[in-house]
Amino acid sequence: MSYEGWILLTGSLVGISCGIVGCFLILRKMAMLADAISHTVLLGIVGAYLISNSLEGIYMLIGAAIVGILTAFFVQLLHSSGVQSDAAIGVVFTSLFAVGVILLSLFAGKVHLDTDHALMGEITFIPWDILEINGINLGPKAVWMLGAVLVFNLIIIFLFYKEIKISSFDPDMAVALGIPVLLIHYLLMGMLSLTTVASFDGVGAILVVAMLIVPGATAYLLTDKLSVMLIISAIVGVLSAFAGYFIATIFNVSISGSMAVAAGVIFAITFVFSPTHGLLSRWLARKRLQNKSA
Amino acid sequence: MNPVTVENVTVAYHRKPVLQEVSFSVPEGKLIGIIGPNGAGKSTLIKAILGLVPRASGDVYIYGKPYKQQRKLVGYVPQRGSVDWDFPTNALDVVLMGRYGHIGWFKRPSKKDVEFALSCLEKVGMKEYANRQISQLSGGQQQRVFLARALAQDATVYFMDEPFVGVDAATEKAIISLLNELKAQGKTVLVVHHDLQTVKEYFDWVLLLNMRKIAIGPTEETFTMENLQKTYGGRLTFLNQQHAIINQQ
Numbered sequence: 001m002s003y004e005g006w007i008l009l010t011g012s013l014v015g016i017s018c019g020i021v022g023c024f025l026i027l028r029k030m031a032m033l034a035d036a037i038s039h040t041v042l043l044g045i046v047g048a049y050l051i052s053n054s055l056e057g058i059y060m061l062i063g064a065a066i067v068g069i070l071t072a073f074f075v076q077l078l079h080s081s082g083v084q085s086d087a088a089i090g091v092v093f094t095s096l097f098a099v100g101v102i103l104l105s106l107f108a109g110k111v112h113l114d115t116d117h118a119l120m121g122e123i124t125f126i127p128w129d130i131l132e133i134n135g136i137n138l139g140p141k142a143v144w145m146l147g148a149v150l151v152f153n154l155i156i157i158f159l160f161y162k163e164i165k166i167s168s169f170d171p172d173m174a175v176a177l178g179i180p181v182l183l184i185h186y187l188l189m190g191m192l193s194l195t196t197v198a199s200f201d202g203v204g205a206i207l208v209v210a211m212l213i214v215p216g217a218t219a220y221l222l223t224d225k226l227s228v229m230l231i232i233s234a235i236v237g238v239l240s241a242f243a244g245y246f247i248a249t250i251f252n253v254s255i256s257g258s259m260a261v262a263a264g265v266i267f268a269i270t271f272v273f274s275p276t277h278g279l280l281s282r283w284l285a286r287k288r289l290q291n292k293s294a
Numbered sequence: 295m296n297p298v299t300v301e302n303v304t305v306a307y308h309r310k311p312v313l314q315e316v317s318f319s320v321p322e323g324k325l326i327g328i329i330g331p332n333g334a335g336k337s338t339l340i341k342a343i344l345g346l347v348p349r350a351s352g353d354v355y356i357y358g359k360p361y362k363q364q365r366k367l368v369g370y371v372p373q374r375g376s377v378d379w380d381f382p383t384n385a386l387d388v389v390l391m392g393r394y395g396h397i398g399w400f401k402r403p404s405k406k407d408v409e410f411a412l413s414c415l416e417k418v419g420m421k422e423y424a425n426r427q428i429s430q431l432s433g434g435q436q437q438r439v440f441l442a443r444a445l446a447q448d449a450t451v452y453f454m455d456e457p458f459v460g461v462d463a464a465t466e467k468a469i470i471s472l473l474n475e476l477k478a479q480g481k482t483v484l485v486v487h488h489d490l491q492t493v494k495e496y497f498d499w500v501l502l503l504n505m506r507k508i509a510i511g512p513t514e515e516t517f518t519m520e521n522l523q524k525t526y527g528g529r530l531t532f533l534n535q536q537h538a539i540i541n542q543q
Contacts, residue, residue, distance in 0.1 A: 170377045176344045176370045177395040224427035
């Protein structure tokens with residue numbers, strides 16, 4: 001596949017994975033937790049490097065999953081002992097992220113990792129970091145990692161669809177029915193951590209939040225059915241990746257930045273023109289009512 | 295055997311007690327109103343029974359066994375305001391959630407489950423709204439969807455948290471006839487309620503609650519001026535009004 005093709009594939013995989021996981025974050029009103037985890041996984045990545053002494057994807061994923069779930073756990077712990085949930089997120093997020101940054105700057109000399117890279121990602125280098133087995137070129141490592149995480153996410157959602165659905169809509173009822181709501185919560189946080197770290201190389205910690213939240217928020221405006229919302233969100237993720245790539249080549253700017261901008265533009269258009277929830281349709285509906293009553 | 299037995303249940307939020315050593319049991323096949331002022335712990339009592347809030351102490355038995363072993367016997371109608379009605383789902387899907395406890399892990403609702411859910415919607419007069427997005431339902435219709443979901447649980451003991459709050463007259467009627475139908479089937483229903491005027495009309499039994507159990511028993515014997523005074527404390531003007539109402543009835 002061409003250089004361009006790999007970048008588009010990477011971007012699309014980021015868009016699909018983030019788009020799907022993001023839907024659940026929005027419905028559970030946990031967008032802020034996505035922001036937190038997308039930053040604290042940095043500690044997981046650095047920690048994984050310091051322990052394993054390698055930058056292999058699998059160690060990164062394990063480290064990120066552990067720190068991601070720890071983040072969710074600490075937030076839950078503070079919240080249940082009386083700290084406001086947004087304050088709890090703020091405290092945990094900044095502390096763990098700061099530890100990550102300090103460790104990173106301490107060992108920066110030895111690691112092919114730097115703060116800029118972690119925050120912004122560098123999708124342009126991805127096609128050159130190739131997975132080779134027995135001398136056979138299997139394509140970029142990042143694509144394999146993103147693909148594996150996507151498959152994992154899809155399996156989890158497929159297996160636990162109704163449990164995830166009811167614990168998002170009505171957690172009290174879910175508990176009363178005997179569904180382990182807390183376990184489902186940590187499962188989702190695990191998925192979020194894996195998705196974030198797999199997307200890290202591509203779009204970085206800050207822009208991954210855009211890819212997590214914006215496609216889901218767009219899909220939310222376009223449908224009244226959860227399964228459809230997941231599909232639309234994935235499609236918006238892919239569209240953002242493609243549109244972002246072409247914007248970036250035309251204006252010769254950052255690809256990941258353009259992807260986030262493209263997602264934002266798609267959201268803005270939907271916000272105004274959505275046939276059911278858009279500003280325009282609601283305005284027209286109101287006009288019609290006024291005319292009727294007049 | 296008693297459908298519900300509560301023994302010495304104490305619940306505290308951040309060390310502030312909400313319920314103190316509440317003990318009671320209820321007979322089978324009755325409609326039981328849980329009555330008390332705001333902040334008396336009525337909803338908390340239901341939540342403590344269902345394990346939704348942690349109990350500082352005490353035990354709960356459903357037909358003689360701990361709730362965890364008897365989940366399938368219990369149906370629950372939470373307060374309507376406790377969920378986000380903008381969630382992307384329709385009325386039928388919400389009712390199907392009542393079946394989740396019976397379906398088990400890794401399985402989807404079967405055709406039978408869907409048919410059963412539809413029949414539950416029919417019982418509350420909502421069948422034609424099955425495919426309606428839940429945010430497009432009125433408050434009363436949303437409440438009826440919650441009732442249908444509890445029916446879909448196919449339980450023998452029901453707990454309902456303020457089902458009459460903010461509903462239209464049609465829904466109120468639908469709920470009452472549903473309660474009576476459940477009773478006729480020998481099911482036991484505990485309802486958190488705070489409209490004192492309708493207590494005598496709706497409920498066979500009452501549980502008067504204000505952090506502690508004040509009284510429990512058949513409405514005729516228990517829903518008295520004296521007990522109400524104990525439950526509501528010194529809110530005299532309010533109680534005088536209630537006195538007038540009770541005398542009228």
